[in-house]
Amino acid sequence: MNINNLKIWTLTDGSQGMISQTxxxxxxxxxxxxxxxxxxxxxxxxxxxxxxxxxxxxxxxKIPNSIPDIVISCGRKSIYLSRFLKKKYNKIxxxxxxxxxxxxxxxSYLIVPNHDNLKGKNIINSIGALHSFKKNxxxxxxxxxxxxxxxxxxxxxxxxxxxxxxxxxxxLCNKIKKLKEKNNTFKFLIITSRRTSDxxxxxxxxxxxxxxxxxxxxxxxxxxxxxxxxSFFIITSDSTSMISxxxxxxxxxxxxxxxxxxxxxxxxxxxxxxxxxxxTRDLPSTNILEKWSYNKLEESKRIAGIIKERILEGINEx
Numbered sequence: 472m473n474i475n476n477l478k479i480w481t482l483t484d485g486s487q488g489m490i491s492q493t494x495x496x497x498x499x500x501x502x503x504x505x506x507x508x509x510x511x512x513x514x515x516x517x518x519x520x521x522x523x524x525x526x527x528x529x530x531x532x533k534i535p536n537s538i539p540d541i542v543i544s545c546g547r548k549s550i551y552l553s554r555f556l557k558k559k560y561n562k563i564x565x566x567x568x569x570x571x572x573x574x575x576x577x578x579s580y581l582i583v584p585n586h587d588n589l590k591g592k593n594i595i596n597s598i599g600a601l602h603s604f605k606k607n608x609x610x611x612x613x614x615x616x617x618x619x620x621x622x623x624x625x626x627x628x629x630x631x632x633x634x635x636x637x638x639x640x641x642x643l644c645n646k647i648k649k650l651k652e653k654n655n656t657f658k659f660l661i662i663t664s665r666r667t668s669d670x671x672x673x674x675x676x677x678x679x680x681x682x683x684x685x686x687x688x689x690x691x692x693x694x695x696x697x698x699x700x701x702s703f704f705i706i707t708s709d710s711t712s713m714i715s716x717x718x719x720x721x722x723x724x725x726x727x728x729x730x731x732x733x734x735x736x737x738x739x740x741x742x743x744x745x746x747x748x749x750x751t752r753d754l755p756s757t758n759i760l761e762k763w764s765y766n767k768l769e770e771s772k773r774i775a776g777i778i779k780e781r782i783l784e785g786i787n788e789x
Contacts, residue, residue, distance in 0.1 A: 472540050472782065474779060474782055474783060476501070476503070477500055477501040477503065477540045477541055478501070478503045478505075478537070478538075478539045478540045478541075479497045479500060479501050479503060479504050479505070479539060479540065479541045479542070479543060480504075480505045480506075480507055480535075480539040480541070480542045480543070480556075481493035481494060481497050481504060481505070481506050481507065481542075481543050481544075481545075482507050482509050482542055482543070482544040482545070482549035482552050482553055483506075483507075483508065483509065483544070483545050483546050483549055484508065484509055484510075484546045484547075484548045484549065485508040486546070488600075488712050489545040489546045489549075489568075490506070490603075491601075491602045491603045491604075491712075491716075492545045492568045492569075492600060492601040492602060492603075493506075493543045493544070493545045493568060494506075494603040495601045495602045495603035495604070495771035496543055496566070496568065496582065496601055496771050496774060496775055496778075497541075497543050498603065498771075499771050499772050499774075499775030499776075500541065500775050500778065500779065501541075505535060505539070507532065507534070507535075507552070508532055509530070509532060509544075509546075509548045509549045509551070509552045510530065510531040510532045510548075511529050511530055511531065511548055511551055511552075512528075512529050512530075512531060515529045515551060516548065519547070519572060519573075520547060520550040520551055520554070520571065520572075520573055521572075521573040521574075521577075525551050525554055525555045525558070526555075527555065529551065530551070530552060530555070534552070534556075538560050538563065539556075539560075539563055540563060540564065541563065541564045541565075541566060542556050542557075542563060542564075542565045542566070543566045543567075543568065544565070544566070544567045544568070545567070545568040545569055546569070547571075547572075549567075550567065550571050550573070550577075553565045553567060553577075553578065554577050557577070557578075557579075564579040564580070564782070565577075565578050565579050566578065566579060566580045566581075566582060566778070567580075567581050567582070568581075568582045568601060569582075569583065569584075569587075570583050570587045570589055575591045575593055575594055578593065579593065580593050580594070580595055580778060580781075581593060581594045581595070582594075582595050582596075582597055582601065582774055583595075583596055583597070584596065584597050584598070584599055584600060584711070584741070585597065585598060585740070585744055586599075586711070586737050586738070586740035586741040586744060587737060588737075588740065595774055595777055595778070597770045597774060598715075598744065598748070598768055598770055599711055599712075599714065599715030599718065599741065599744075599745065599768065599770065600711050600712045600715040600716075600770075601715075601770055601771045601774065602712065602715060602716045602719075602771065603771070604695070604698055604716055604719045605719070605769075620654075620656055620657040620658060620702050621657070621658050621659075621660060621697070621700055621701045621702055621703075622650070622654070622657050622658070622659045622660070622701065622702065622703045622704075622705065622760065623659075623660045623662060623697035623701040623703070623704050623705070624643075624647060624659065624660065624661045624662070624683070624704075624705040624706075625662050625664070625694070625697070625704065625705070625706045625707070625710075625713050625717070626643070626661065626662065626663045626664060626667050626671070626675070626706075626707050627664050627666050627667065627706075627707045627709040627710040627713065628664060628665075628666030628667045628668060628671070628709065629666070629668070629709070629732075630666065630709050631732070631733075632709070632731060632732055632733055632734075632735040632738055633707075633708065633709040633729040633730070633731060633732055633738075634729060634730050634731070634732045635668075635671065635707070635709065635729055637670060637671065637674060639729055639730070640671040640674050640675065641674065641678070643707075643727055644674065644675060644678040644679055645678075646727070646754065647659060647661070647679060647682060647683065647705070648678075648679070648682055649758045650758050650760065651682050651683070652758070653758035653759065654758070654760055657702070657703075657760070658683075658684065659679075659682060659683035659684070660683060660684045660686070660693065660697055660701075661675060661679055661683045661684070661685045661686065662686045662692070662693065662694055662697060663675065663686065663687050663688060664710070664713070665688075666709075666710075667687075667688075672687045672688070675687065698716060698717060698719060698720055699720065701720065701722055702722060702723075702762075703722060703723050703724075703725065703760050704717045704720070704722060704723065704724045704725065705725045705726075705727055705754060706724060706725070706726060706727070707726075707727050707729055708726050708727065708728045708729050708738070708742065709729055711738070711741050714726070714741075714745060714750075714751065715768070715770075718745070718750050718765075718767065718768040719767055719768060719769065720767065721764060721765065721766075721767040723752070723760075723761070723762060723763050724745075724750055724751045724752075725751070725752055725753070725754040725755075725760075726742065726751050726752070726753050726754060727754050728753055728754070748765060748766075749763060749764075749765040750765050750768070
């Protein structure tokens with residue numbers, strides 16, 4: 472295996488969050504990347520990996536004939552293809568991002584966030600979620616938001632653990648209005664996500680249309696622009712990925728805490744960790760935006776370095 476010329480396959484179900492995680496790690500290891508969207512047949516598509524045997528015919532997607540050096544998977548469906556490829560080509564390195572909910576022995580390495588509290592010999596722990604954003608980025612599409620004092624409010628949605636009712640959304644809208652009144656030289660940008668309900672998007676449009684620039688899911692998404700050009704972030708507490716991605720900026724990240732639907736120790740660990748690293752603070756009752764600094768997180772780069780070291784150790788020992 473040539474450490475400087477690795478052939479990598481990334482395996483996901485096609486969702487952008489998983490693609491960002493696999494690409495983030497892959498491009499820190501090599502430029503020879505093949506993206507594969509994993510599609511599997513019923514009942515494998517519905518059942519937790521590890522309960523059914525894996526055969527080549529359960530995959531609906533085409534699998535390239537070449538042999539990769541490394542496969543990097545993320546998401547439940549991709550586990551099936553990762554295990555199949557490892558069984559077929561036992562010399563490849565298979566890496567899975569996130570807790571696979573099956574034995575770590577099925578993988579060469581697992582990349583699992585600290586807040587999952589999963590340890591093991593082949594487990595590498597990350598701070599928050601991996602992603603494909605870089606600390607320094609030169610070629611970013613320019614939007615008509617040219618203002619050095621940009622506050623980006625990134626809004627998620629209800630999930631298994633957090634409630635995001637119309638009342639919570641109204642509270643956030645009122646807070647943004649008050650912040651704008653107190654900080655009228657700042658420009659506010661509101662960015663919704665795929666999980667933001669249409670009801671909440673409609674409320675945001677009616678309440679904040681004259682207060683902020685809005686992106687409600689239509690047209691060119693200014694999300695990446697916001698990561699590299701914002702002075703402050705306000706992010707709802709439901710998304711570990713959006714908070715992790717904002718930490719590449721080194722800029723203050725305020726968290727708008729949503730009420731728990733059911734208490735999650737994982738989310739509590741995540742928020743405790745990011746507060747302890749001085750990356751985040753809860754959005755205060757005052758309307759003052761306080762500046763602070765922290766070390767920018769580059770977890771994809773850091774973990775890729777660990778993997779390279781372990782690959783070299785294995786080559787030297789063989």
